[in-house]
Structure formats: C-alpha cells, structure tokens
Amino acid sequence: MTERGKKQLPFRLLLVALLFVLTAGLGYAVLTLPSQAPGLSNPVVANLEASGVSNPVTAVLLNFRAYDTLLELGVLLLALFGVWSLAAVPECRESPPGPVLDGLSRLLVPWLILVAGYLLWAGAHAPGGAFQAGSVLAAAGVLLLLTGWRLDTRFSGLPLRMSLVAGLGVFVVVAVVLILMGGRLLEYPPSFAGALILLIEAAATLSIGMTLAALFLGARPEAGP
Amino acid sequence: MSPAFLYALVGVGLFTLGLYALIVHAHLLRKILAINVMASGVFLVLVALAARTQGAAPDPVPHAMVITGIVVAVSATALALALMLRVRAETGRAELAEEPLE
Numbered sequence: 001m002t003e004r005g006k007k008q009l010p011f012r013l014l015l016v017a018l019l020f021v022l023t024a025g026l027g028y029a030v031l032t033l034p035s036q037a038p039g040l041s042n043p044v045v046a047n048l049e050a051s052g053v054s055n056p057v058t059a060v061l062l063n064f065r066a067y068d069t070l071l072e073l074g075v076l077l078l079a080l081f082g083v084w085s086l087a088a089v090p091e092c093r094e095s096p097p098g099p100v101l102d103g104l105s106r107l108l109v110p111w112l113i114l115v116a117g118y119l120l121w122a123g124a125h126a127p128g129g130a131f132q133a134g135s136v137l138a139a140a141g142v143l144l145l146l147t148g149w150r151l152d153t154r155f156s157g158l159p160l161r162m163s164l165v166a167g168l169g170v171f172v173v174v175a176v177v178l179i180l181m182g183g184r185l186l187e188y189p190p191s192f193a194g195a196l197i198l199l200i201e202a203a204a205t206l207s208i209g210m211t212l213a214a215l216f217l218g219a220r221p222e223a224g225p
Numbered sequence: 226m227s228p229a230f231l232y233a234l235v236g237v238g239l240f241t242l243g244l245y246a247l248i249v250h251a252h253l254l255r256k257i258l259a260i261n262v263m264a265s266g267v268f269l270v271l272v273a274l275a276a277r278t279q280g281a282a283p284d285p286v287p288h289a290m291v292i293t294g295i296v297v298a299v300s301a302t303a304l305a306l307a308l309m310l311r312v313r314a315e316t317g318r319a320e321l322a323e324e325p326l327e
Contacts, residue, residue, distance in 0.1 A: 015248060019244060022244070023237060023238065026240070026241070027234055027237050030230065030233045030234060030270065031234075033274065035230075036278070037274075038277075039284035039286060039287070040285075041283070044285050057289050060288075060289035061292065061293070065286070072293045072297060076297075079300035079303055082304045083303055083304055086308065129292075131295070131296055212299065212303075218307060218310070
C-alpha cells in the first residue's frame with residue numbers, strides 16, 4: 001500500500017461505515033412501506049378509455065403527464081446545446097471500418113429503422129413508444145457513425161436542426177393550438193387523442209434518435225455552404 | 226418479503242455502491258459511471274415498488290417516470306462526458322484540480 005493510501009485508510013473506513021448506516025436507513029425506509037399500494041394505477045385504468053391509447057404507460061407519458069415528456073424533450077435539446085457549445089473536442093483518430101462492421105451495419109440499419117417504426121406503432125397498445133423507437137433509431141445512427149459515415153453537408157445545416165427540434169416543436173404547437181381551442185394545457189379531446197399522440201410520438205422519435213446520435217458524435221457538424 | 230421489496234433493496238444497494246465509487250475515485254469517467262450506477266439503483270427502486278398491486282398490472286406512473294428519467298440520464302451523461310473531454314483538453318488530466326487553477 002502506498003504512503004497516501006495508508007493515510008487515507010481511516011477516512012475510507014469511516015466512509016464505509018457511514019454508507020452502511022445510509023444503506024440501513026434507506027433499506028429500513030423501503031421495508032416499512034405498505035406491502036400493497038396500487039398508487040395511481042386505478043385512476044389510470046379508469047380513464048384509459050379517454051386517453052386515445054390502450055397502453056397505460058404510453059397514456060401516462062403522452063396524455064396524463066404529457067407535461068413531463070414535453071419538458072424532457074427540452075432537456076434533451078439543452079444537453080445537445082451544451083455538448084455543441086463545448087465543441088473543441090479533439091478529433092478522435094478514425095480507422096476505416098473492418099469488413100464485419102461494414103457488412104453488419106449495411107445489414108442492420110434497415111432493420112433497425114423498421115423496428116423503430118414498429119415500436120412507435122406498437123406503443124399505442126403494448127410496451128413501446130417514442131423513447132424506445134428513438135433509442136433504436138439512435139443505435140442505427142451510432143452504427144453508421146462508427147463506420148465513418150457522416151451526414152452530407154447539404155443536410156447538416158437547417159434540415160438537421162429541423163429534425164432535432166421537431167419533437168419539441170410539434171409538442172409545443174399541439175399544446176398552443178389546444179389552449180387556443182379553449183382547452184387546458186395538453187388536454188386532448190378524446191375523439192382525436194390517439195391521432196395527436198401518434199403525431200407527437202412520430203416527431204419525438206425522429207428528434208430523440210437524431211439527438212442521441214448527435215450526442216454520440218459530440219462536436220457540432222459543419223454546416224454546408 | 227415479496228420480490229418487489231427484494232428488487233427495491235437491490236436498488237438501494239446499487240445506489241450506495243455508486244455513492245461510494247463517486248466519493249472514492251478521482252477520475253471523472255469513474256465518477257460519471259458511478260452516478261449512472263446510482264441512477265440505475267433509483268430506477269430499480271421505482272420500478273420495483275410500482276409492482277405492489279396484488280397481481281394486477283403494475284402502477285404505470287412510476288414506469289413512465291423511469292422512462293423519462295432514463296432519457297434524461299443518458300443526455301446528462303453525454304453532457305458530462307463532453308465536459309470531461311474539455312477538462313482533459315484544458316488541463317491534460319481527466320480529474321478535477323485539488324487546488325483552484327491559477
């Protein structure tokens with residue numbers, strides 16, 4: 001053990017002891033919770049008919065608590081602004097993709113896009129939805145970026161930015177239109193709630209996929225002339 | 226003890242494990258990983274405790290919160306990694322300075 005390690009040992013033991021106390025406290029708090037607590041599942045099930053979708057998690061995400069999802073898309077965009085404004089990231093050494101990566105990405109990317117579309121559609125009645133579809137789309141983007149593919153400079157200006165803000169933009173437009181129509185914030189009329197949710201989710205899927213892939217790339221892509 | 230509580234206790238364990246690593250390690254990449262382990266613990270607690278519904282479908286509200294949380298955690302991690310790369314580019318070390326920089 002080094003000299004510094006020896007000096008730190010008492011502190012480390014104290015830390016472990018404190019963390020044991022914390023774990024015991026948190027564990028006790030968890031164990032004293034009531035063993036049956038349906039929480040908000042009954043109100044959700046009771047209002048599922050009016051939500052426009054039959055999957056309760058999607059109903060909560062895009063209807064009952066759509067406000068959270070709206071702000072979350074904003075957080076995603078803010079993180080990307082942060083990453084882009086730190087742009088002076090040293091360019092990583094890139095090597096040409098090996099035959100496996102090259103062939104596999106050609107094979108997988110069309111399937112990933114198809115799976116993303118399926119997950120988006122399935123979200124209305126089964127586990128799935130914009131976030132799952134968006135992350136599958138982002139995986140396709142990361143795979144493409146790893147093979148050395150870059151967005152054509154023709155598209156890396158306005159079209160890229162439009163697709164990045166599409167999710168938040170559509171969400172805000174829907175919210176404003178609903179308020180102007182006399183409703184409250186994000187209070188969908190039950191007759192076309194399903195269509196509105198699909199519209200928002202489609203735009204959000206595109207934005208989440210593009211944003212996550214752009215976060216992976218790090219630096220801001222150069223805009224074309 | 227029902228499985229829900231077992232999973233929740235595992236989540237509490239993951240949280241403190243991550244907290245230990247966060248305090249002990251100086252390298253920023255390890256700190257970012259530690260925060261992610263802590264977040265996974267919190268998500269596990271939320272998802273597990275949502276299942277206390279006597280065999281009915283679990284409470285969807287915590288599940289929706291966790292989906293939201295995962296995406297926020299991923300984007301925060303990306304921002305943290307970009308900050309780490311910047312710190313390394315400025316100081317040559319992926320650690321925070323113990324003394325304030327001149």
